[in-house]
Amino acid sequence: MTTYDGFTYDETTSAALLDAGAVLPPGTTAREDADVLTVRTYTHTALDERKVVRLVPGTLGEAEDLALDFLGLARDPETREVGQVRRETLGFPAWALVNDPANGHHALALVKDVERLARQAKSRPGNAKEGFEALGERLGRAVPHFLPTFYEQAARVFLQHENTTYAAAFFGKAREAERVHALTVDEERQRAVFLEFAFAGALTVKALKEHVKALAARLTPAEAWAQFRQLTVERCAAGMPPYASLPQDARALIKAAGLDRVTEECALVEDLLASPAAVRAPASFWNTYRATLVVLSGQRPAVRGRLLEIMPAGLGRSTEDDEFWLALLTETGADRLLTGEDGAADAVDPADWLTRWALYRKHGGTVSDRSPATLALVERMTERLRDQGRPVDLFTGRWHAGADLDLLDLCMARDVPLAPPGAGTDVHLDLGRWLKDTRPGRRDLTAVAADRHGRRMLYDAVGKHSGRGALEGVAGHPVLADVLREWLDDAAGELDGAAGLA
Template identity: 85%
Template structure:
């Protein structure tokens, strides 16, 4: 479950006080850093409301369970707690603003395939057990996640990408980027092996998440180019890759060494004028401060493009 916090409170104890928020630019920067802001502070597309969700259960008597949950994850939270017999109150006050999260495991399964959600919920305790082992016994935890993945794959293979991403996030909590990258790779492999439908917007967000955490390898990026070309038409594959490359750089990660070669493969397949497409891409990349840390090979590959760009946009 993805709730930010949980409290047991007397019934009727929810509520919020009005808080004055920061200006737009400051709010955007704070949101990017993961801050909790007052409602309506930022107009960013990736901003989400933070809701208070109150649940009751006969076993709790006069007490209730109060959880702080991002709005986009609210439905998944309700379904997960419904499985435990908890009933949500009708009102869900908005008390803040946070950066939108991508649906993970088991939330994605509960929202997208509630009829099979019990397969995901059945693994929650095992996932929590393995998470406790991930720091002191990472090898054992890795084997455990792989065995759970085998079980899940036999019953509901479309749950595998989010399951493996969740395993990767657990290893990231302990700075184990090696295992995190391995499970991120397993998530993408499951998509290919089982020919799963891919939500391009969600996947791009996940790629950025793991790139920012240092768990996205160049090998994974190059495979991503092949996957895009295989499942999308050429123009859309280029558009998706271009957006990921630009957003990755804007998030603080410099362009990788073989980006020019990967971009040219997709530009050629899409039948686009190479000089125009490269100028547009490079202009967006160099607008980000992270571009100054790009490897020398990047600048060498785009030397001619930069010369054209300097003439057109001095």
């Protein structure tokens, strides 16, 4: 933590500011992704005593010097450090100038063409793409080792215009050039580039799988696994969820390295779970690592709390998918944190979890289908929910208020505190859907009907259901039939009143 000019920069603040493009005071952070910002001064005989001053990240300083030297500008020896910025990987033409200055003129000769094509990329992306491809062919004949950074630069041009399709295509060309020309790969630089394009949404699964093959081909098995693991964790930390075939790719590398699969998978999954992007992990991730999560939760009890924080958006939208997640919570022991059967239960708020779970199960809709596993878990949670006294919100939906009738009845029957919907809110209870649901666990709705607000919800739901001419199911239900009689009596009274006025 650093204090500068009365303002304190902790690591979280520093990281957020760097990501936003801020310039931090010198020495603010020791993060690996931070770079010094330098002031570089240049002179030229044609400028008399006037000087050109450039603010340049330290990593790119040498490339900047070489580029301006090509134009005849000489740098003053003094270089001041005035701040910190986010570290950038060397691109094109900077990489060429730093790593092969003797052939740097080939790169500099393309700068004007690159700038011209960059101006076309938004309005005429097809023409720009063809132009970059033609330049790439030209460059490849003279200096093929410049191709990866050139194609990456072309990809960045399209990223500026949110054209991830063309960006991904040129990123793929960069990797293809490495393979075709058997180029030496700077592992640290390539990892940074992969992460950059992953964060921008331009890293395809195909590119990742090709990367796995390339790592296995050019590195020792242990090094390949270490590189892949680091990229995978950083990619997830950057906001991208694990991809569908990640478990299979990881297992192949672990096996090749001769490492213990359970140990390595536990460490990998623990790191991935720590990322917010884990909530969007696909079903294949949870299915493949189901047994791993059981082992991991036994070794690291905090993992159970993390699983309760997650509402798995990438798992699926069916009741079966929801109940798979509840089964996973049970197998890992996370459910015991909700029911109070675990000594560390106080760290988890069951009302908050149930509120989030009820909303999650609607999957963007207003109501959800019956879930026997949910009802069974909530039955076990009711005592703790009552004891803590925090209200549970079962009604909030994405667009309209609604509730799972069986869950609502269970909570009312067990005196679980509920947060009522706002005054005047129309609560949607889909009786037709509820009556057609054949899953076990249907409740008799006695508790809902006995509650003043609950009965009014049922009354309104019966009225809406009757409009579709489907009263048989309602009339055949003991509790709903009673509510239906009330509704019919009121409807008949309204008709009589209308007839009297006539």
